Amino acid sequence: MNSITTILNHIQNYPIIPVYYNDDANKCISIVQACYEGGIRTFEFTNRGKKALDNFKALVDYRDKHLPELYLGIGTIKTPEEAQEYIQLGADFIVSPVVNPAIAEFTLKKDILWIPGCMTPTEISIAENAGAPLIKLFPGSIIGPDFLKNIKPLFPSLLFMPTGGIGLEKESLDAWFSKGAVAIGLGSNLFQAPSGSSTPDNYEWLVKRCQEVFSSLDDK
Numbered sequence: 285m286n287s288i289t290t291i292l293n294h295i296q297n298y299p300i301i302p303v304y305y306n307d308d309a310n311k312c313i314s315i316v317q318a319c320y321e322g323g324i325r326t327f328e329f330t331n332r333g334k335k336a337l338d339n340f341k342a343l344v345d346y347r348d349k350h351l352p353e354l355y356l357g358i359g360t361i362k363t364p365e366e367a368q369e370y371i372q373l374g375a376d377f378i379v380s381p382v383v384n385p386a387i388a389e390f391t392l393k394k395d396i397l398w399i400p401g402c403m404t405p406t407e408i409s410i411a412e413n414a415g416a417p418l419i420k421l422f423p424g425s426i427i428g429p430d431f432l433k434n435i436k437p438l439f440p441s442l443l444f445m446p447t448g449g450i451g452l453e454k455e456s457l458d459a460w461f462s463k464g465a466v467a468i469g470l471g472s473n474l475f476q477a478p479s480g481s482s483t484p485d486n487y488e489w490l491v492k493r494c495q496e497v498f499s500s501l502d503d504k
Contacts, residue, residue, distance in 0.1 A: 318487035322494025388414035425449025
């Protein structure tokens with residue numbers, strides 16, 4: 285099990301984090317594999333469907349055999365009980381859409397990174413007091429980069445990762461990083477297949493898309 289410090293360093297070294305869920309375990313594996321080939325080394329699977337637990341286990345097994353540099357976390361975790369289930373399966377980090385200090389208490393004891401979702405200064409303060417070193421600003425498309433610019437001086441010891449509705453364009457990513465983000469979570473915009481794609485099960489387009497996103501960060 286990797287420590288909180290190790291995961292934080294890894295996230296900052298590979299600051300694009302795909303956020304994904306699908307009921308089909310084979311599709312999940314193909315998506316993660318394509319992202320890995322495109323340079324992704326941190327991936328957030330989400331607890332958003334009836335197959336989440338089984339599919340996460342399949343992803344961990346596949347990662348352990350084929351993707352040695354990938355850190356695999358679980359998102360949409362709202363209770364300590366959910367966190368415990370996924371940690372037992374091998375989750376490297378825990379992401380929440382809300383601030384629940386009980387999750388912080390549970391994960392901190394195990395030296396596992398918990399990333400809570402926050403939208404207001406009060407929520408950020410509660411998360412900071414609970415011991416969270418990295419905050420997910422959610423939903424990023426509503427909050428906007430200027431919110432981060434204004435809030436960051438109030439919480440100088442915290443790191444921030446916007447997630448939710450963020451575009452893949454260089455200008456969009458640059459806006460967030462220039463205002464103080466250390467990482468960005470990318471969801472549906474990353475995984476939308478090109479229009480007219482005749483081979484939906486061939487994820488070369490996703491490999492290329494991930495490569496292009498990382499390439500746009502070269503001068504970050």
